[in-house]
Amino acid sequence: MVNPGKRMHILQALLALRHGPGAAILPPEITRIHLDFALKWNDGHLGPRKFWKTCLPRLKFWNPAIPMLVNRTSDQSAPAKMSIYFRQASLDSNTPSALTTKLTPSTRARGRRERVVTIDMKNVHSDEILSEFMTKTGATLIHPTPDEQVEMRQIEELNEKAAIDRSIMKKYIDDVKREERILAIARQEADAIKMAND
Template identity: 40%
Template sequence: MVSLLQRMRKLQTLLAIRLGPGAAVLPKEISRIHMRFAPKIDGGHMGSKKFWRHELVRLKYHNPAIPMTIDRTALQTDPALMTIFFADPEASPTSGAAPTTSTSGDKEPSNYSPSTKTETIDMTGRTPEHILTDFMKITSARQVEATQEELESLRSLEEQRVRSERDSKLSLEVREKKKREESLLAQARGDLASAV
């Protein structure tokens, strides 16, 4: 059974989704974000995959109404691209349906907001930090700031992590010392048995 403290610590790590790189509120002009990259990281597709796994999760958390689609069917030699679709914020949606989100390339998102402009970021061979910097410049997104309570929780989690690492090292040293003593005792018993 997992202790209550461990469960609470695990729940507090959800702060990582609410805060950090990619935690930003997008302006109303953004109607959709589409990423296309290869399934493997070879050929410069590692940065786009890391962006998808970490930063895009935070963007989706703070912007649930914006469809964010992923197409992982690109060839390894194709460029990794992110396309940002802009729409007129005053324009009404063309259909009454809510926007859909797809995680595969076989489904197109609904035409909820017509795109008036698109911007493309070439993510090939770039780090997630560089991709995010370009994304923030293009979209003029507003970074989400941590509250005082969240900062205190993050400090507490960091202190617990440091304490846990220190305790793990001490425990490892104690186990190694015990193993050495047991091996010396076994060796001494072996020497004693051969002498008799």
């Protein structure tokens, strides 16, 4: 049987992956997502980096069939952008969306058109990136079930209890170390007095 503490940690990690920013189901028209940003967080790349770390794992969890590619460059001055590719069965050449549609080599071979929507992520907070992403894709948010809400509350209560237990244990350890220091000083003083009297 799995240790209850270990089970709670696994459950906590799973719930964190299933719910939170980025937990959404994308529409079937989306074929792939590309993210381009710099390796380091400075020069306006903090928002894209945070989106990649917090939101993208949840998006991938709920949409495993959609390729999500991340290209990171060492050039901090490079733009940070997200490209979202939408499948289009047929287009009337007079529609406005037909003007923004580009035929990529891979789609040309399959006889299918793709519309590319880009999001400029440079100097933008990750929450704003996610909000624009949700608006432009029309993704459906995932909400926790009642059972998951109960489990999340239990984990939160356990975390609060663990924080109290940690503070109590830290105080105990600090008190023990202080007493050991006092005893060590007292021994040194006793040894010094004994040597002075001999």
